[in-house]
Amino acid sequence: MAKRRSILLIDDDRGIREVACTALEMVGGYDVSTAASGTEGLDKARTSPPDAIVLDVMMPGLDGPETFARLQQQPETADVPVILLTAKTQAADRTRFTALGVAGMLAKPFDPMTISNEIAAILGWDR
Template identity: 65%
Template structure:
């Protein structure tokens, strides 16, 4: 079995948060925390930096790229891997996200049964 990791899911869509939480905890065996906005995610991750952050791109207020920039400015979260959650999977979008310096991109909608495996694969975690 894979090692349990602490994962923070930041997404303004409650349904996405619930599905990702259930998938990563029940299927992946990870310890999952969620946040409903970029600002809440910054606060939660600063207090207790997770092993990885799954970050929605399109959110009201502080969107994913702006939240990512602030995560990189904070010494507590600077080195935490960030995977973007996005419905925008066009090649130009993927290049733009890669240019930001994120560790990977997950496309929504995602398969809840394979999400933990996708996260592990993107981050090079042992299966």
């Protein structure tokens, strides 16, 4: 049996973490861990690097872009693909986020029934 892929979900909104985690586990079959802040996410990613990270853009303190920059600086996480989760979907925002070098973006609100397939498509994972 193949190892289940692991995803670290970093979002300051507990409700979003709960819905996304349930959807990714139940619908997608992923192993999901969560973090409520950029700092917590950096620690979890460093100690147990996931196969991918889904990262909220707007968080208090350490926001998504700064968290991504720090993930890129850590040897343990520099090669982990990061997908930004954001309500900022204007063309200028998409251009700015793409320029960071993230693997892709998911729009908030997301559909819990399709988020697993969207992640798989962005990352080129088999579904």
